[in-house]
Amino acid sequence: MLVRHGVISTLGQLTSHSPSSSTVIRRQQFLVRTLCGSRTYLPKLTRAMSSTSEADAESVLRTVTPSLDPKRHKGQAGKIAVIGGCREYTGAPYFAAISALKIGADLSHVFCTKDAAPVIKSYSPELIVHPVLEESYTISQFSEEEKRKVQDKVIGEVDKWMERFDCLVIGPGLGRDPFLLECASKIMLLAKKFNVPFVVDGDGLFLVTNSIDLVNSYPLAVLTPNVNEYKRLVQRVLNCEVDEENAEDQLRSLAKQIGGVTILRKGKSDLISNGEIVKSVSIYGSPRRCGGQGDILSGGVAVFLSWAQQLKSDPESPSESPVILGCIAASGLLRKAASLAFTKHKRSTLTSDIIECLGESLEEICPAS
Numbered sequence: 273m274l275v276r277h278g279v280i281s282t283l284g285q286l287t288s289h290s291p292s293s294s295t296v297i298r299r300q301q302f303l304v305r306t307l308c309g310s311r312t313y314l315p316k317l318t319r320a321m322s323s324t325s326e327a328d329a330e331s332v333l334r335t336v337t338p339s340l341d342p343k344r345h346k347g348q349a350g351k352i353a354v355i356g357g358c359r360e361y362t363g364a365p366y367f368a369a370i371s372a373l374k375i376g377a378d379l380s381h382v383f384c385t386k387d388a389a390p391v392i393k394s395y396s397p398e399l400i401v402h403p404v405l406e407e408s409y410t411i412s413q414f415s416e417e418e419k420r421k422v423q424d425k426v427i428g429e430v431d432k433w434m435e436r437f438d439c440l441v442i443g444p445g446l447g448r449d450p451f452l453l454e455c456a457s458k459i460m461l462l463a464k465k466f467n468v469p470f471v472v473d474g475d476g477l478f479l480v481t482n483s484i485d486l487v488n489s490y491p492l493a494v495l496t497p498n499v500n501e502y503k504r505l506v507q508r509v510l511n512c513e514v515d516e517e518n519a520e521d522q523l524r525s526l527a528k529q530i531g532g533v534t535i536l537r538k539g540k541s542d543l544i545s546n547g548e549i550v551k552s553v554s555i556y557g558s559p560r561r562c563g564g565q566g567d568i569l570s571g572g573v574a575v576f577l578s579w580a581q582q583l584k585s586d587p588e589s590p591s592e593s594p595v596i597l598g599c600i601a602a603s604g605l606l607r608k609a610a611s612l613a614f615t616k617h618k619r620s621t622l623t624s625d626i627i628e629c630l631g632e633s634l635e636e637i638c639p640a641s
């Protein structure tokens with residue numbers, strides 16, 4: 273039994289199977305639950321979420337965050353992988369991966385280019401960094417056949433690990449190199465094959481906007497567009513401009529049009545929809561718009577989504593899909609941490625300051641003991 277904040281979870285079957293069989297069962301159950309919703313509900317939470325489109329993010333955070341049970345082993349609180357990091361960007365994948373750890377995941381991997389890897393490793397020894405991705409300039413002399421072999425090698429390196437991950441974050445600091453993006457699209461196909469959820473952010477959204485089939489109808493995909501990324505998605509998929517007057521309806525239509533993927537539209541209020549419901553998270557927040565806050569959010573969604581899927585075996589689990597719960601929790605926590613960092617640092621608040629406030633913010637909402 274796993275005692276949660278306000279929720280008792282039965283995780284017996286997870287520990288009684290071998291890791292691989294339990295992983296397979298967990299993923300299948302998660303997929304079913306995400307597709308169908310749960311039959312039961314947690315009255316307080318459901319009331320909080322259905323009475324208004326503003327989600328009770330603190331209540332969701334308390335529900336999905338697991339307690340620190342001494343019986344649990346390394347890995348059970350989440351294994352996250354970030355696909356991103358190239359010659360240009362090393363900050364974004366670092367922010368996403370370290371945020372996952374600071375929130376409470378056990379392991380955080382980064383799959384990046386060979387150039388980016390030593391830089392990202394030097395930021396933190398906590399991250400497991402795989403220098404496996406290639407950019408076009410490193411293979412410009414290669415024939416088409418040789419390029420295909422390089423691509424197969426890249427995918428093979430990710431494939432070895434895929435089954436172990438609870439969630440991927442694809443795109444922070446990935447860049448827009450065509451060869452890199454092609455590899456990222458193959459990684460998405462691989463994740464779908466293993467029913468591994470993934471969050472698409474940053475340049476991953478650039479890729480998906482131009483190849484919507486990569487995520488279409490995959491219920492375990494979360495898109496986290498910022499203002500520019502959302503505009504491009506709306507133009508490409510709905511063939512119109514962003515309509516602020518009918519923001520919720522338009523978001524619902526967009527998510528529906530992409531086959532029920534979940535979209536977290538970032539902004540003054542974060543809006544979340546899977547094509548059926550729309551929830552907003554408006555609590556806390558900060559007036560500072562320093563780059564990197566979206567990266568924290570993407571790492572956070574990956575962790576909370578992984579935790580929310582563990583609620584599935586709980587007969588009292590919330591009726592909302594784990595994907596929606598993960599988005600609400602991550603948004604609420606990021607906004608609280610940003611607000612706390614701003615009270616301390618004012619105009620000089622940076623993304624690193626917000627990351628430092630993640631633990632304190634979560635602690636205030638659901639204390640570790």
Ligand SMILES: NC(=O)C1=CN([C@@H]2O[C@H](COP(=O)(O)OP(=O)(O)OC[C@H]3O[C@@H](n4cnc5c(N)ncnc54)[C@H](O)[C@@H]3O)[C@@H](O)[C@H]2O)[C@@H](O)CC1
Nearest residue numbers: 361362363364443444445446447474475500501563564567
């Ligand atoms: N410290 C870091 O390493 C950070 C890296 N970041 C990464 O930076 C990358 C870009 O993210 P942004 O949030 O800036 O993306 P945006 O799409 O919001 O903006 C990128 C900029 O490029 C322009 N642009 C738009 N379409 C373009 C196109 N087709 N080709 C080239 N440029 C275009 C936009 O006008 C904008 O000025 C992502 O990989 C993101 O993850 C950000 O997360 C911020 C922090």
Ligand SMILES: Nc1ncnc2c1ncn2[C@@H]1O[C@H](COP(=O)(O)OP(=O)(O)OP(=O)(O)O)[C@@H](O)[C@H]1O
Nearest residue numbers: 498499538539540542557563564565566567569607
């Ligand atoms: N106008 C705003 N007012 C208040 N909060 C905002 C506003 N815009 C964004 N946010 C908050 O900042 C978070 C990150 O959103 P942002 O638009 O900065 O993402 P991003 O551009 O992808 O960031 P990054 O620089 O990491 O790529 C959102 O989840 C939201 O909570």
Ligand SMILES: [Mg+2]
Nearest residue numbers: 474498566567
């Ligand atoms: Mg971003």
